[in-house]
Amino acid sequence: MGASGRLLHAVLMGAPGSGKRTLALRITKHFQLQKFSSGDLLRDNMLRDTEFGVLAKVFMDQGKLIPDDIMTRLTLHELKNFTRESWLLCGFPRTLRQAEALQRVYQIHLVMNLSVPVEVIRQRLSARWIHPSSGRVYNLEFNPPKAVGVDDLTGEPLVQREDDRPETLNERLKAYEDQTKPVLEYYREKGVLETFCGTETDKIWPCVYAFLQTKVPQIDQKASVTP
Numbered sequence: 001m002g003a004s005g006r007l008l009h010a011v012l013m014g015a016p017g018s019g020k021r022t023l024a025l026r027i028t029k030h031f032q033l034q035k036f037s038s039g040d041l042l043r044d045n046m047l048r049d050t051e052f053g054v055l056a057k058v059f060m061d062q063g064k065l066i067p068d069d070i071m072t073r074l075t076l077h078e079l080k081n082f083t084r085e086s087w088l089l090c091g092f093p094r095t096l097r098q099a100e101a102l103q104r105v106y107q108i109h110l111v112m113n114l115s116v117p118v119e120v121i122r123q124r125l126s127a128r129w130i131h132p133s134s135g136r137v138y139n140l141e142f143n144p145p146k147a148v149g150v151d152d153l154t155g156e157p158l159v160q161r162e163d164d165r166p167e168t169l170n171e172r173l174k175a176y177e178d179q180t181k182p183v184l185e186y187y188r189e190k191g192v193l194e195t196f197c198g199t200e201t202d203k204i205w206p207c208v209y210a211f212l213q214t215k216v217p218q219i220d221q222k223a224s225v226t227p
């Protein structure tokens, strides 16, 4: 629920590697929001070799976006599971057509945009490791796993994302500039955009926390900003 008691629909945006997933995990730990990550859903389908996963891999491996109609249908289908809960979208919408399709079904109350310099992003993604089935994300410098190469909770192996290689990353950054940045303008015009700038998630997080405190109930009212 939002501060006014209504269900809250929020979106977290930012370039690849800007820290969306890292922040989304902190947000959902502290606030009553269900996370939906389009990238995690795609990778889950790839792991299970579904028809959709096989198709998505072709685009992801080239650093290209999945076609709008497929991505929108899949996301709106998943969101039906959250009809009684407030939610946070991470990685969707990424194009104007996706944003418009979402707007036809749901009112979006707030959009948080992470603005992180591109050289910081390149550095981070060269050291990103993920646990594919949970979406947990690590970084060898920032938040290394407790034991080298394995997930803290399950002990399963971590992997580096194929699309984090420098040449694919260039394509993804281009897709972000060309196709996703216009979505920020779309939400700015609607008056729901809030941008957080910085080079460190630990410095951005207290600002996001303070912002959300005025909008969303916390899971534990006595909890502090500690990640």
Ligand SMILES: Nc1nc2c(ncn2[C@@H]2O[C@H](COP(=O)(O)OP(=O)(O)O)[C@@H](O)[C@H]2O)c(=O)[nH]1
Residues within 6 Å of the ligand: 014, 015, 016, 017, 018, 019, 020, 021, 022, 023, 124, 125, 127, 128, 129, 137, 138, 139, 140, 141, 142, 143, 199, 200, 201, 202
């Ligand atoms: N060095 C550093 N790495 C970070 C910081 N915040 C997040 N990361 C790492 O940067 C990478 C990208 O973050 P992630 O949340 O996956 O970004 P997303 O692609 O926007 O979802 C991951 O390896 C994170 O662990 C930070 O403040 N400093």
Ligand SMILES: Nc1ncnc2c1ncn2[C@@H]1O[C@H](COP(=O)(O)OP(=O)(O)O)[C@@H](O)[C@H]1O
Residues within 6 Å of the ligand: 015, 016, 017, 020, 038, 039, 040, 042, 059, 060, 063, 064, 065, 066, 067, 071, 090, 091, 092, 093, 094, 095, 098, 163, 172
């Ligand atoms: N909303 C979306 N529309 C189209 N493609 C998407 C969308 N979300 C994720 N993808 C695909 O999944 C890839 C990885 O996305 P994601 O896991 O959100 O990572 P990142 O934010 O680090 O780029 C994208 O490069 C794209 O191919």
